[in-house]
Amino acid sequence: MSDVQYKVLIGMEIHVQLGTRSKMFTGAANGAHPDHFNAPPNSIVDPVVLGMPGVLPVINKRAVEMAMMVGLALNCEIPGFTKWDRKSYYYPDLPKNYQISQYDLPLCGEGKMELPLADGSTKTVRIRRAHLEEDAGKLLHEGHAEFSQVDLNRAGTPLLEIVTEPDLTTPEEARLFGEELRRICRYLGVTQGIMQQGHMRFEPNINLHIVAEGKTWKTPISELKNLNSFRAVERSCAYEIQRQLAEWHAAGGASQEPTKKVPKFTLGWDDDKGVTVVQRSKEEAEDYRYFPDPDLVPVTVSAEWRERVRKDVVELPIQRRARYEKDYALTHKESAVLVEERGNAELFEAAIAAGGPARRVTNLMLGIASKTANERGVLLPELKIPAGTYASLAKMAEEGTVSATAAVTVFEELLSDPAGDPKKIAEARGLVQVRDVGATEAWVDQALAANPKAAEDYKTNPKKKQASLGFLRGAVMKASAGKADPKMVGELLEKKLNG
Ligand code: MN
Numbered sequence: 001m002s003d004v005q006y007k008v009l010i011g012m013e014i015h016v017q018l019g020t021r022s023k024m025f026t027g028a029a030n031g032a033h034p035d036h037f038n039a040p041p042n043s044i045v046d047p048v049v050l051g052m053p054g055v056l057p058v059i060n061k062r063a064v065e066m067a068m069m070v071g072l073a074l075n076c077e078i079p080g081f082t083k084w085d086r087k088s089y090y091y092p093d094l095p096k097n098y099q100i101s102q103y104d105l106p107l108c109g110e111g112k113m114e115l116p117l118a119d120g121s122t123k124t125v126r127i128r129r130a131h132l133e134e135d136a137g138k139l140l141h142e143g144h145a146e147f148s149q150v151d152l153n154r155a156g157t158p159l160l161e162i163v164t165e166p167d168l169t170t171p172e173e174a175r176l177f178g179e180e181l182r183r184i185c186r187y188l189g190v191t192q193g194i195m196q197q198g199h200m201r202f203e204p205n206i207n208l209h210i211v212a213e214g215k216t217w218k219t220p221i222s223e224l225k226n227l228n229s230f231r232a233v234e235r236s237c238a239y240e241i242q243r244q245l246a247e248w249h250a251a252g253g254a255s256q257e258p259t260k261k262v263p264k265f266t267l268g269w270d271d272d273k274g275v276t277v278v279q280r281s282k283e284e285a286e287d288y289r290y291f292p293d294p295d296l297v298p299v300t301v302s303a304e305w306r307e308r309v310r311k312d313v314v315e316l317p318i319q320r321r322a323r324y325e326k327d328y329a330l331t332h333k334e335s336a337v338l339v340e341e342r343g344n345a346e347l348f349e350a351a352i353a354a355g356g357p358a359r360r361v362t363n364l365m366l367g368i369a370s371k372t373a374n375e376r377g378v379l380l381p382e383l384k385i386p387a388g389t390y391a392s393l394a395k396m397a398e399e400g401t402v403s404a405t406a407a408v409t410v411f412e413e414l415l416s417d418p419a420g421d422p423k424k425i426a427e428a429r430g431l432v433q434v435r436d437v438g439a440t441e442a443w444v445d446q447a448l449a450a451n452p453k454a455a456e457d458y459k460t461n462p463k464k465k466q467a468s469l470g471f472l473r474g475a476v477m478k479a480s481a482g483k484a485d486p487k488m489v490g491e492l493l494e495k496k497l498n499g
Pocket of ligand 1: 015133161
């Protein structure tokens with residue numbers, strides 16, 4: 001293929017199920033709430049969900065507030081007035097034959113997200129809008145050749161649809177955007193963000209601007225429907241870039257005339273085969289006949305209400321990451337791992353507030369604590385070790401009361417006794433470091449007397465000098481039963497050997 005320059009444009013539409021107790025327009029339980037996720041089919045429905053005649057929808061205020069929180073976190077404008085529209089279409093998973101959505105006056109207007117990239121830099125992704133709507137039910141086709149089954153548990157689930165501008169330029173950025181949005185939504189507590197349960201669905205819009213011989217070709221826009229994993233987002237975008245490029249070349253490359261109109265196609269992603277499949281062209285897209293829902297009053301958002309909701313917008317992961325690097329001298333990687341889960345970050349901050357030195361707390365949390373939490377498949381708070389205990393243990397390590405190794409041993413004991421006192425455990429296990437010069441000197445002399453060869457090598461053989469010192473240091477620690485302060489041991493050893 002000839003050498004052409006091209007720019008990738010990826011915009012994203014995301015549907016987030018909000019984890020309220022009840023549904024968007026009725027009191028029936030919401031399947032996206034942790035208490036109801038495995039409800040038997042068609043068990044969390046009521047006349048409103050079923051679209052019975054004569055029923056009226058009632059707005060779920062909490063869902064509106066959760067949507068506002070996400071909008072505020074994405075720096076969106078929150079207009080003072082927003083209304084509901086009916087989007088009409090026929091499908092067996094939609095009993096009313098219309099979806100309640102928002103058309104021209106969404107709850108959240110323009111905004112932007114600061115997206116952290118892999119190299120530590122950030123880029124701005126513009127948000128076009130975000131609106132509230134209701135989810136449809138589900139059709140199950142598996143297991144029966146002759147019929148499909150309808151499950152309306154999902155129907156009426158509050159759904160926040162977020163639309164970005166096409167500011168993402170690589171498949172990796174598309175994935176990172178999805179991951180960061182999930183992080184933000186989880187921090188705000190509006191969803192658990194469990195991808196396997198469909199809490200978040202991604203729809204990348206992707207096309208290329210190909211430049212050759214002074215002309216620009218805009219390839220047709222592919223809208224990839226309903227991706228439910230970050231891997232699928234990245235892989236499908238990468239596939240589409242290559243497919244669109246190949247298609248342009250096959251159609252004649254630079255010899256074809258650029259078209260003014262950019263057509264749009266809806267495609268599905270076959271995860272097993274790793275290919276996209278055209279579902280329909282937007283030319284034949286249906287007319288949804290949007291019109292204001294006469295059953296619902298518009299929502300007026302006062303400045304007072306908006307500011308009250310803003311108070312629930314906690315410090316976001318990207319802000320915390322930057323603060324940890326600046327205030328606690330954490331590396332980018334360390335801070336990224338710590339802020340991944342809000343619960344972990346809060347425990348970290350509580351340990352520091354309780355007087356724990358940041359470096360030692362970080363080492364404990366990212367070392368032995370994270371290792372254990374991963375093994376148990378839980379988050380750090382679920383290890384039940386209080387923030388104050390992390391602080392005390394970190395302080396003991398900092399002050400040299402216990403060695404870094406002994407601190408890990410104490411922590412291991414705390415895992416089975418989370419209410420335990422690290423100081424008492426260290427004493428009981430004989431792990432308290434002896435920082436008495438006389439006692440340490442005695443252990444040094446004992447080790448030197450027992451290992452004359454190593455001492456001799458240190459003095460006479462430059463090649464073996466470092467190795468001998470390491471060996472002798474180990475011998476002193478052993479003589480002290482691990483109680484000596486390694487720093488003091490090193491100093492005293494070198495003084496004796498060189499003196
Ligand atoms: Mn939608």
